[in-house]
Amino acid sequence: MKVTLTSSGGFAAAVRLGRPPLVVDAAGLPPAEAGELAGLVTAARAEEPAPRAERARDAMSHTITVEDGGSSAVLSCSDAAMSPAYADLLRWLHARATPPPGR
Amino acid sequence: MRSTGEPVRFLAGGGTMGVRRHRPASDSPEVPVPVRSPLSCIVPPHVLARLEATGGPDVAQAARSTLLTTARLRGERSVRAALVGAAAPAQGRRTIFDCRHSTDLGTAVVARTEDGVVSDDSSVNQAFDGLGATRDYYRQVHDRNSIDDRGMRLDGYVHRGVAYQNAFWDGREMVFGDGDGEVFTDFTGSLDVIAHELTHGVTEHTAALEYRGQSGALNESVSDVFGSVVKQWARGQSVTEADWLIGADIFTPAVEADALRSMRAPGTAYDNELLGTDPQPADMSGYVELPETEEGDNGGVHINSGIPNRAFYLAATGIGGNSWEGPAQVWYAALLGSGPTTDFAAFARATWSRAGELHGAGSSQQRAVASAWQGVGVPLDTSGGVA
DSSP states (O other): OEEEEEEEESTTHHHHTTOOOEEEEGGGSOHHHHHHHHHHHHHHHHSOOOOOOTTOBSOEEEEEEEEETTEEEEEEEETTBOOHHHHHHHHHHHHTSOOOTTO | OOOTTOOOOOOTTOTTTTOBOOOOOOOOOOOOOOOOOSSOTTSOHHHHHHHHHHSOHHHHHHHHHHHHHHHHHHHHHHHHHHTTTOOOOOTTOEEEEEOTTOSOGGGOEEEEETTSOOOSOHHHHHHHHHHHHHHHHHHHHHOOOSTTSSOOOEEEEESOTTTOOOEEEOSSSEEEOOOOSSSBOOGGGOHHHHHHHHHHHHHHTTTOOOSSHHHHHHHHHHHHHHHHHHHHHHHTOOTTTOOOEESTTSBOTTSOBSOSEESSSTTOSBEETTTEEOOOOSSGGGOOOOOSSTTTHHHHTTTTTHHHHHHHHHHHHHHOSOTTTTHHHHHHHHHHTOOTTOOHHHHHHHHHHHHHHHHOTTOHHHHHHHHHHHHTTOOOOOTTSOO
8 A cells, every 4th residue: 555645735835836745655664554554544534524624724735645456545635624533644644754844 | 932742831820721622602693883984984085085195193094094994895895794693893802722732623722811821831922922913913003803803803723733834724713833843943933924824814804815826826915914014013123124024933943044935035035955945936927827726836826925025015115114004004905995806916906096095196105006016017007097
């Protein structure tokens, strides 16, 4: 399973523009961490997508793409309307990859 | 300033600490808000402008107030209608909540209230003071009663998430991250950032500029303009003393950057391997076309805002003195008279018209505004006199 995170927008949006995505490949992780990632992805996918935060300004937007066994899923979320499971997955990804500035 | 990972500190002896977030019950039904103008609005703008220019101090002040009120009503008529039934005035009372590193604002706890004791958490106090300074600026300079001009409560949330590198307005409240401590530091440490976010609320309740393309870049620019002006007002700095920087305090000392944006010289705020080069254009020749998607920053709203940002800088320095006395009055009146799809050219004309109304047709102030827009390459339509 490969998980790709792209973040955009925010007060410092200009710094983030065009930055490469953050990628975590479960194949390169110890089994325990790979299992942890799979559990977080499953939890995030099980939640109802949060409504779009149309009135938010400077909130960052995140797109997490999960590729697994030939299928893929895209999970999108705004900082202004983020489910706990999505936040857990985001935090885990940030902690295990070297992010670009202003992640 | 708190570093990442440091335990959350609680307010010693604060009776409000540990209380789960509670939004005060609101409130009584809406009542009509009287127009606070000392002169009747049936007086034509050009007469008011003449009175403002030639009357005694009291008459001039009354005329200026009425001109601004007229512009306010022009811009807010639909907003007022939409707000019937909204919360009753609260005089912009502040409440700061501590997210305790959660992203769920619903679990945040009250950290400081308007009448509460000072916190031992610097982020809490900085947010509290910054929101207060911005509220006071709008009240004292523009006679505006909080974000919605009806006393809307000011709720600020600090310590959102873990090492969160951002601050935002979520449509109702302002949210601040701690930064990662390596590139970005605490976002409450910059008054212009706090005023920027609060001004997003003001824009939402006035012109409601759509957050994409040129209207979106204007939306961002208005927040930068008043973010900078509030900072200048709080510091008592003239236009020549001001730094005209946005977010000068949000980078750690290890980062070689003046700020996140420069209004004086867009495109020069930073240039290093870590952050890249500041992509903001200084005039229309450098306008950046980006897709109106989230990945494209909704058409580069944080990029192309450099153009109207510099227009304000040029107008302010062209007029001289204190930015909040002349230029900000013109920009604020133009904001009140703008709408969701106002673009650069329409806003340029609005500022030129308002400068003519406030300072007189052909005045040095109006000429400075025209010169400013010309300086950034935005066409200015002056046909037919003031709009």
